[in-house]
Amino acid sequence: MNGKEEAKKRTQLLKRLREEHKDTVARTQALLKEQNAIRKQICQVMRDAPKTVPEVAEATGLPASQVLWHVTAMKKYNLVVETGMCGEYYLYRRVEETKI
């Protein structure tokens, strides 16, 4: 089997699976959309200077716990980094090449 054929087969398989798992895919896609929107907002706030979680929450209007969750996720996958503290809160900065 040559590479092209294989790639085609794979695409077909994925397509079939997407059809089979229509509901979960739709749900997950909605989740991803929301996630991306939030991340965009967070990155926006962090554009100029590192920010704490309450600062981001304040600027975006999102609940602080939700901001923290996203920042934690982004930190795990190297999209933001921690840069010291401001009072009782850590500061987070987005990593330069982060694109959402």
Add this chain to the structure above:
Amino acid sequence: MPETSEIRRQKDSQSNPQGEEIRIGVYTCHCGGNISDVVRCEKVAKVLSEMPNVVVSRTHMAMCSDAGQAMVEEDIRERGVNRVVIGACAPSLHEQTFRRTVARAGLNPYLYYHVCLREQDSWVSGGDCEGATEKAIRLMAAGIAKARHLKALDPIRLDAKQRALVIGGGVAGLRSAWDIARRGIQVTLIEKSPFLGGRMAQLETTFPAGETARELLHDLIERVLAHPNVTVHTRAELVGVRGYVGDFHVQIRRQSRGVSDDFAQAQAEAAIAACPVEVPDEFNYGLTTRKAIYRAYPGCTPATPAIDWENCTLCGKCLQVNGQGIDLENKPETFEINVGAVVVATGFRPYEPRQGEYGYGEFPEVVTLPQLIRLLALAGESEGLEWNGHPVRNIAMIHCVGSRQIEGIHEPQPDGQVNDYCSRVCCTATLHLANELRGRFPNVNVFDVYQDIRTYGRGHEDYYTQASANMVRFLRFHAEEPPEVVPAPDGDSCPVLVKIKDYLTWGEEIEVPVDLVVLAVGIMPRPIDDLIKMLKISPGTDRFLLEVHPKLRPVETAVPGIVLAGTAQGPMNIQESCAAASAAAAKVAVLLGQGLVELEPFVARVDPERCRGSGQCVEVCCYEDAISLQTFSVNGREVQRAVVTPANCTGCGACVSACPNRAIDVQGWTLEQYEAMVDAIAADLPASEVGV
């Protein structure tokens, strides 16, 4: 008589092929921050990477993880690493782990060296990052220096005797013996007293399931005695030990029973009745007396009575009943058996309160919890409870007597010991008894005087709930202000008062008049100093026998082949004693079940070329049969040369320092290796490597 050339050949077969290039892999573990929070691991790795013979130098979050180990294996397989140095936690934790890793990759496991960067560096550097980092570099450099001189070694493999010795015939010892026997290994169980069962025989109904102690025991004893792999000796004690795991020679001394086994039941009763001696009965904790020819309790095993040699006056009254079955001469015999492993199950003794502690020994109204159990058993079916000739209406039970002691508050025992541990069984045992009292004698009021109620186990909390429902009155004291037991003023309805500052009611001073005070005494190890010395095992600061590590090797002692079972190791209830005993049996099966045991090869080794037979090594060695002079013939001439018996050598190195000819070294820890390590530790670090 072997030729020296033969000895030499043996030596050569163990050394490495010459000329092999030394390629060292060096790994610095972060230990999930335990090390890397203080030591700059990346820097250490970088500095080490430039040292001679080092071909890879890496760091990892947790070297002991599968990924960390896989990294080492890959370096051995793919990059030709043939010596491995890992800087991580203490070798006691993971040296074995990494030896196995190295072996899996096809390298001799002794071409591995473990450097401790945690207990010896990061944890003790008080946050001094620079200092700790430099120290780490030096320690690792020493490790690398040693690694250059490492030689492949083979563990010492010995045949394992398919027999185990169990010391102690309490529930733990019995359970252990039964499990080992069932696993197809022969067992010899020795019990010091004339009867089996230990302390459990002195209990009646037990928590957590209300089972009757002696019925359970009887059942277990039957199974043990019926098993063809088990030999039981009562009245037997260990008097000597030689050897090592897989091959211990143990000397056992057994005293006569004085009464032969075919002594008929009816005659036994008559002989006991005939004995004029009365001594306090330890089975009833001195509440009653027994004769000098006695049974521990009705239905005990063995059923044959025994003569108590310490108290028998040899008056011969029992002989008059039936002279045939009784022999009033104690003829102790000592015999030796050969076992592969030893289980220590010597059990516990209840704490004996000091004279005057909570009125103990001062007022007859103060008894211990074990005594109360016997008291209730002796009371039988009687309607009311009596003590000391008086009816009992109010009872106070005081917890934590001889347990949870605090220095400065509690008076130390005569030997200076303070029992700062919790005895684990007394809370539930006390509440179990409180419920029994309330159930059997509804008119008796029970006051429970405690600090914390520790009914932790499965089914235990029910006893607490039930006690509350049974109207047991709880009073709570603080350790700093223990209750007091004082005589009641004349004319008071009860003989003694318990004074307590009760924190369940605003810290109010309360006086409870009672007829009986029960001290919930704690659990202490039996005095087994001789045994500890003979077996070379060690007790902990609480004086219970010490395990190697509570999670990694919970039933093993530091001496290979000697394992622990039951309350000799620490307070436990029956269930826990049995679990521990079975776990000990599993360990014995692991050790002996394969027919072979392996010992570390770190033992002295004589270079026959250099040995002049001075014998100084033999003189300084403190271990039996570890090194001796033997005669060899060299070119027809007879010479004396030192010979090591590896299994008996502990690798202590005394002989190494005594030898005038540098003919002895401890394998894996040679003088050459030490010198290289010292040089490396003391070497100047290049300027670039110190400081930031």
Add this chain to the structure above:
Amino acid sequence: MASDKLRVDALVVGGGIAGMQSALDLADQGYQVALVEKEASIGGKMIALSKVFPTLDCCSCITTPKMSAVAHHRNIHLLTYCEVQSIRENGGGFVAQVLKKPRYVNEDLCTGCRQCEYACPIDLPDPFDRGYGAHRAIRVPFSTAVPQIAVLDIENCLLCGKCEQVCPVSAVDFTQTPQQLEIEAGSIVLATGYEVTPRDAKKEYGGGKLPNVIDALFMERLLAPTGPYGHVLRPGDGKEPESIAYVQCAGSRDQTLGVPYCSRVCCMYAIKQAMLISGALPLADVTIYYMDIRTFGKGYEQFYQNAKAMGIEFVKGKVARITEDENQNPIVRVELIDEGSRVVERTHDLVVLSVGMLPRYNPQPLYGVPVADDGFVEVPSPNISPCVTDRPGIFVTGTAAGPMDIVDSIMTAGAAASEAAAYLRARKSASSVSTTTGKERELVYA
């Protein structure tokens, strides 16, 4: 790859510390063992802990080598992401039908490089971090997972195929389907472990709705070096807490929850965490609200006394209710027992519920092993035979038989191994009329 039929001496169900230790103790005796774990990695609850009492060893230092030993033992067949579906008896032994769930990753090819994880666009709450951290739809379960093999969660997958594109060894395989596996085993050891009280179990304690009221398992993650935040922060807003309170018996000794029993480990883990917090946040105040402190094990009472000496505040009191102020600081309403049941309200930055232990799995329907009123496996003769269940040949170990700590789980693991070994041997000798001498051990390994 495991073949679809396996014959072993013992089947161990559950790969927590108890199951792993039982498997090792049997395998070291020469028995063939199959260890079936339903999650994608072994390690159980213990691998998620920070440091462990009473020795304060870092938890991975104790657990990961055991995990690795299990994975590499030549007598152990490790089957992760598998579930036993049925059990039937066959001439004194058991036949288990096991379902191997699709990982959608070829186990032989995957190297655990995690490139797929980085490529996957969707973040999901990570149960390993009690939902407070994130993982991707495809991921290696956690950093110290064994095996280090990725697993794809098809239920939360976009099916975008990005992982498949980046995998350097083409291990991602969307064609995988559930596989059936038959295991024949002489005996079974149940080590299915425990679950903790759900955070929302108690309405009085906020019913899981107060962001700064967490459970102790999450505190373990906060204290672990691999924790989600890398620091001890409160999840409400990421603040470094200055005042932390523990509420003991939150889900144990509580008739209203139907959990009358003591969970046995919470006193010790709370004290341990309090000590670790004092190390991580030297300025923080830690208060423990308790009914009884039950530090009963070897060395435990000394541990408690050390904690007191370190300045951790122990307050005897029953917490009646937890609410919060306008800054989401939890307010604890507590009846101070030592002060004649005076009721006070105290505000903290973070409250940790010392949640109790509940049975994780009910083996009754599948294994015919009854459970007791408390939901844990019933042990008919608890004193003498703590690992023997009602059904011959099936043994139980660890927290499947009731709350216990790691030390006790390891003890009972050895005991269960002993029982299983003896059972196997008795079965063998029954079927091959032989005398019981030490020499016949060869028989056992057949």
